[in-house]
Amino acid sequence: MIPFAYSKPTDVAGALQLAGPDSHFIAGGTNLLDLMKENVAQPQRLIDITGLPLREVTLTDSGGLSIGALVGNAELARHPRIEADYPLLAQAILAGASPQLRNMASSGGNLLQRTRCAYFYDSNVPCNKRAPGSGCPARSGLNRNHAIFGASQHCVAVHPSDMCVALAALEATVQVQGPAGSRQIAFADFHRLPGEQPERDNTLADNELITAIELPAPSFAEHVHYLKVRDRASYAFALISVAAALRLEGERIGELRLALGGVAHKPWRDPALEARFQGQPATPATYTQIAQAMLSGAQPLAHNAFKVTLAHNAIIRALGQAQRRQGATA
Structure with missing residues (x-):
């Protein structure tokens, strides 16, 4: 693991001032720390966002729910409104990881999980996702766990999240904030297919932060x-x-x-x-x-x-x- 600077801002504006291509936001760290240990991620600065006011689950004007990016996975799965109105999401969260990891993992961080492709995690072999242009050994190697839809010649990795599969079905919206202001991203448009840029998992800019996930008014509660x-x-x-x-x-x-x-x-x-x-x-x-x-x-x-x-x-x-x-x- 390489040396890095550490900052813990107290508001979103302060966090965004520190953001950039060489910085990483960190909350629970359940994926990022693994990536750093394997030298896959080498941030020059970690921006600890656990002090930001993003921990509320609130009703929206449209009758849906807004889930703060720092709401924990375990807390969210057992939230009374989620259990009653969005049981599909509760089921998906409880199917993921382990109780210990769900206690640490944040809702926003869940969206940003990176693939668990073994070639991606092994810095001794080529990987277009890790080093663009180096190749994709999974295409001709051990690809039992890999994609059957939407792959490209550059990458056949799969997204690992359970929570995100439910959010896709429920047509959630991702709320993000950056230096230019806030914007909403339809969940279908948040994650990318690999195409010619497999190193890009999503449509976030380097200096944007997920602040909330918004669910529409409940229509699939039974x-x-x-x-x-x-x-x-x-x-x-x-x-x-x-x-x-x-x-x-x-x-x-x-x-x-x-x-x-x-x-x-x-x-x-x-x-x-x-x-x-x-x-x-x-x-x-x-x-x-x-x-x-x-x-x-x-x-x-x-x-x-x-x-x-x-x-x-x-x-x-x-x-x-x-x-x-x-x-x-x-």
């Missing part, structure tokens, strides 16, 4: 389910995860939300597909059609074709569970 398939029962990242939400009209689908994790450089969702199945019967046969349509464009690599079948079965199971479930978080 028939939801978050399903995570992994190699072991705890403390493992998803091979496939599914955030499924249904609004039922009798025995038909009034509205569908479906997002996948573990399959792409960002949470994977297809709103046009969701709209196509509106009004269809809420049956296993329909869920099978949804799974087939969702996976029709998959492009597996040499070692992860199993993910297509796994995702197909997981989608059907998650939608069936959502239909039967009444918003429980356990």
Whole structure:
């Protein structure tokens, strides 16, 4: 680990004055410290934002919730309004990491997690995400855990967050602030596909800070389910995860939300597909059609074709569970 300066501002303006390409904001540090230990991240300055007033969960004028960027993952998952009105988010958070890490991790930091691709973490091998232009050994190497959607010749890594898959399905908004003022980023536009710039995970500028995550007014508080398939029962990242939400009209689908994790450089969702199945019967046969349509464009690599079948079965199971479930978080 290289030497670095440390600052702890007391307000957002002070934090932004210190921000830049060679500085990193730090809150819980559950990912950044690992990256620093492996010499993947080498900031010249750490800006400790834990003293900023970003720890509130408040109602918005539109009837939704604003979640301060420093609200802890464990606290958020057990917040009464989240459990009652956004159980899909509570389920996803509780599926992630371990209780110890959820106690430390912040909501804003969860959005900024970097891939757990083994090649990215190994500074002795090339990686376009770590060193642009050096190559992507995962394309021809061990790629069992890698992307089946949205990859490029430069990167096949996947986004690791569970919380973000639920936020994608719920159509959250990310509130950010920078020297030029504040702006809102639709969640679908926050994370990037690798394209020609795999080193860029999201659309934040170097000097911008996430201040809050905003949820719309609740419309999926009953028939939801978050399903995570992994190699072991705890403390493992998803091979496939599914955030499924249904609004039922009798025995038909009034509205569908479906997002996948573990399959792409960002949470994977297809709103046009969701709209196509509106009004269809809420049956296993329909869920099978949804799974087939969702996976029709998959492009597996040499070692992860199993993910297509796994995702197909997981989608059907998650939608069936959502239909039967009444918003429980356990």
